[in-house]
Amino acid sequence: MAKSEITAPIKVTGNSYYIPSMSNTGLFKGYVIDPGSSGYEELKGVHVHSVLITHGHNDHFRHACEFREKGARVIASKDDALLVRNPEVNLRGLFSWAKPPMEMVTHFFQGNACEVDEYIEEWQDSSIWAVPLPGHTLGEYGFITEDGVFYSGDSLYSEQIWGKYKLPYSIDRNLCRESLQKIKTLDYDYVVPGHGVPMPRQEALMAADYHLEALDRVDDIILELTAEPISTEDLVTEFSNRLELYKSINNYWLTVVMLKGHLSDLIDKGKMKYQLENYCMYWYRV
Template identity: 30%
Template sequence: MTLSTIKGSTFLEKGSPATLFYTDRETGTVYIVDPGQGEDRPRALRRDLEKLGAGRKSVLVTHYHSDHLSALGELQVDEVAMSSLDAPIAKNPELRVVMTFGYPVNPADKLLTFHGPPIRVDVEIPPERDSYGPLKLVRLPGHTDGQVGAITPDGVFYVADALFGDRVLEKYGVPYHRMPCAAEGSLSTIEKLEGRVDFIVPSHGPLIKASDAGPFIEANIRRIEEAKEVILNVMSKSATIEDILVALLKKFKYSELTPDVLMLLEATVKGYIRCLRDENAVEVEVGERGLSFRASAKPSTA
């Protein structure tokens, strides 16, 4: 892992997720966006901070998922900030697992790929606040309710898990979003801002010139809509969650299937159902196979 300059005082430590740094040269504060995860990550970040001559170290965590924050457990920083909507979940690993996967799995269970410690949050940022220090904050809900992106004064836009690179879409088929309809709205937000920034940084994907971001955004929107279409087709007849999962697994290629990947897919399906229920597009039924879902009949235009 090597620290690289994106532009001006904005730097990148590659990884999955990537970590963004911004150095405020007036105050000596280094802002760290999403410390990430991995056994070697804390050591790499300490090396980066030393190279950047960090005085004060302030961390912005974009959302509560363990892969974005687990390195904090071994990193000494002065302040940790995140959205007030996501902060309570980040602090409690038990709640974090339930909110992510929909199952009360032990946070230390080997079923889970990532294991994040409880973290402290010093600053809980309310939804109406649009900055943290010199970083401009952009609400990007969908992946989680409180996810935020951050734009540095150099015009580098860290979009967290609101946008995925092609490899992620190829590997996991249907991207995880707690609320897919809100995630699609956040992609539209990124699209509107791409002309005002120079670079876009997905947490899991390549560094993108803003002028080249269009195809990435379109691919993510298309995948969300394709999955919705599959779900509605399955629900033309009464369908269980398992019926929907089978249809999605047939439609989209998964290069890796593990228990936690399937739990995430199931949680995403439930997110689609929530979105469709809010649109009055799905009826809920109880029958011999338990709980099932059927697409609502389109209202007559006669």
Template identity: 25%
Template sequence: MALEKLGENLYLYPGSPSTMIKVEENVVIIDPGNGSKRHKELRRELRKINLEIDYMLSTHGHADHIAIAPKLGKPLFIHRYEFSIAESPLNRELLTFGSKAPKGFLVYQFPQEVRVHGVFDWNDVLFGLKTVELSGHSPGMTGFLDEENGVLYAGDSFFGERVIQSVGLPYLVEPELFKESIRKLMGYAEEGILLIPSHGRAVKGEEALKLLELNLQRVEEGEKKILELLREPKSVSELSYALAKDFGAKITPQILALNQVPIRAIIADLYNRDLIEAVIENDLKWKAKE
């Protein structure tokens, strides 16, 4: 995998997640990623253009985005809402599994402890990049806007088509915020900004709008399907399996477990809107109100 030039002193190292590199007085990378060899790959590609990493930024604290940060050994900056997620293995597992996860069950594990060296707020400017609020996927999900080059690295605020087809339902912790972030990204797309998801190809213009609409539709379709499925009482596990089948997603223990996070978020929203109620039928289940 080789670096792709995006603009003046701006590069992308493709992957899942992709890593963006901004060069000003310092070399800063956004979302270093994960994998046993990735730290070596990043350094190798940067050395080809006579660059060394000075700082790291992260869109959020999920393991697949920052697992190799300790191996790179450079200061890491993250939004203040993500600080405890990045530094605490248990907090990360709580977000994705609801408690401490079975050993090896989650896809991405941290080989070393991550240390955050600084936090930022939305609308700050760091290393020539403006931080943009894109919450919904996680509490402090942040995009990084390079206004000079017309590029927005959007992290997991939206996903590539293959990812959506694979998992069925976009991973989120707050559906309304996720949808609000998608609409915000549509505004950037209409301005001609190149949008880069962490998992998927960079998109621009009509292609970007089409992909954002797919993300938005999938969440709204998930909400509608859940409400329809709850005409009969169902547990979160039953909903996860039914949705995976309906969306043609891969059915694995990991995907079914991960999909329970957005399903619980949608259930909370439906409950708060007085559209469903909790019932007991040998288990905690949920049912649409008549």
């Protein structure tokens, strides 16, 4: 987002603020949460002593290094710190660990590496606390302030975001479901998601249910499309057409990862099997 499009911090309640952008940035008592779209220049008048990163995707930490250069600590989870220190890990993960052509890689995974000074698991502050919410990444966390504001990163998508993107990214469908169930039990009054507009608690609970139902719908479509053995590429094509996904090269790779996560979970549950024929992988339901 261009600097001219960055808005001033908006109060949610108490000392909890957010800056709406392509990726929302949170502010709370000297903490900046997920500075993916808002950098030091945009927040020049705000005292920032620490950067809290919900997860290791660059659209959530792209400007963290700017605050660190000015003396702020950077705090991320043990599992996702590697992704913050070396964003290329995400790029290679999408491409089976080979180096991908850059035009094939979503801009959400491209950006600035940043050293991590402290792990979330070892950090404590009685005015804001961390909640592990893996699924979108292995080490995703959310942060809840004493004001009752929950900065949820990409662990929760609103119905609005599902309507826009159709298939929000996650790497582990089972972990994602567990985290959504946990979100329904947490104590908060408002949610500031990584993408989209803040939600009061009741709306967030409805969003969690919708997200869970959407994950089930993905499973149902996969099972429907695998009545007969189907290759990975054909499954990606049929699935993408069924959901009318946006057609782009980088969205293709995100869809492949998401589908493989669901396929793995369905295999673990005994609902699907696979076979290799002439170096082509086929999937089918049982």
